Amino acid sequence: MLMNSLVKYSKTALNYSGAIRQMAYIPKNRLDGKVAVVTASTDGIGFGIARRLALEGAKVVISSRKQKNVDSALAKLKEEGLTAAGLVCHVSKKEDRIKLFDEAVKAFGGVDILVSNAAANPAVGSVLDADEEAWDKIFDINVKAAYLLAKESLPHIRKRGGGSIVFIASIAGYQPFDLLGAYSVSKTTLLGLTKAASQQLATENINVNCIAPGIVKTKFSAAISASKESEEAALSTIPMKRLGKVEDISGVAAFLVSDDAKYITGETIVAAGGMPSHL
Template identity: 65%
Template structure:
């Protein structure tokens, strides 16, 4: 009981410290973040804006974009929003048109992902496979490619893909999703090698089990939650701010000599392919 209370208080303190984080590392820079109206994406948007960036948030639903923009603006942050389904070319075009209005793009964070089916990789339907790879992998590639004209004009080009710990240790309930996220690790390496001569860095972050709506499948029942916690050496679930801080490092000058890497933020969970 005491251990659980201690770990809970630790998580609350980390969230409080992260939410109060404020510096000017990103002043004058423009960031586009996909799927950024909830969970990890919203935490990244808030953190980068608090560090001085002008941030374009996006989501598939207009109501979600409107709410996120209003909430962040009430905090005094410089944000705007665009409805964007990352698998649709016309939506991606609107996304980068918005960053162009703000002066051009310096930072791209590709966070959007879907998982329409639960189950093992060989039990998935072909339609689920296609949808997952279209959004989780192909759209990340297309976003990076379409961002390049603006990133090449920046003196500060940064691309960050958001993967997952299951890219390293696939979970049975997230079969195809896990495979798509493993492929992101390869995309990160290949793109980083290609863009390094242009001083554009490409990195990846692999979150562990984070307290978000997306992770409800892994945490909704006491039994499942216990099984998950048993695999986490730190003994607690992560919070979105644990990931936003890592992204902020990678896209700042402090991360300028890091490229082609995947940083795992998973409380010590196994992370070897």
């Protein structure tokens, strides 16, 4: 019995030690006083980014197209003692985008950070096989809404004396995926939007950067890990031989919106396990 107790205690201690090590690298107060708006942030990469920013001290406003998703994500954040608000937002609807920023001002006093994460991909196929309706929807959500969110966030960020805008693109923006042709082109467009917007805002203490995630294990990429064959095919393209984790992206986002990245603007950071990333 004594031996069993010692083994149980050792396992508990190891688990606790592992948890401490996992949390130790997160700077707890790096984003104190900051207010962040993160779109499409109740699951996957978006939720991971919102949670990481909150862990570092930011107050976060999350959003989703469905109220139940907002409620569930808010409950998870608040269970951890994190400061968050949330609401339904279809990023293609102007009134919803305006409400998103109004909620940040109402709940937390302003906006310092925008992370534009919302994306859609209603069609699978090569780029020139996409029909006009699918093309329009992809660009409406992935590009036009991202542009409008950035534009509409500016008055709020300027009131705070500066801040950060981060667009979430994809490795597919550099190396198009054949079955995600139109989606890939939309993500390439975000690389250009990042460059152009950063040049315009460079003297206003507003940094504009972009993250290009590789293949990250989320619901959005569930088809890739649905079978052993498809996952192995994906892993064959990744030098690190593993799929990305949400934490691989959220840490990059937290860095880019912190003062540690104050002299970085107009850049796209690729977090893709070594996948090729040159246009």
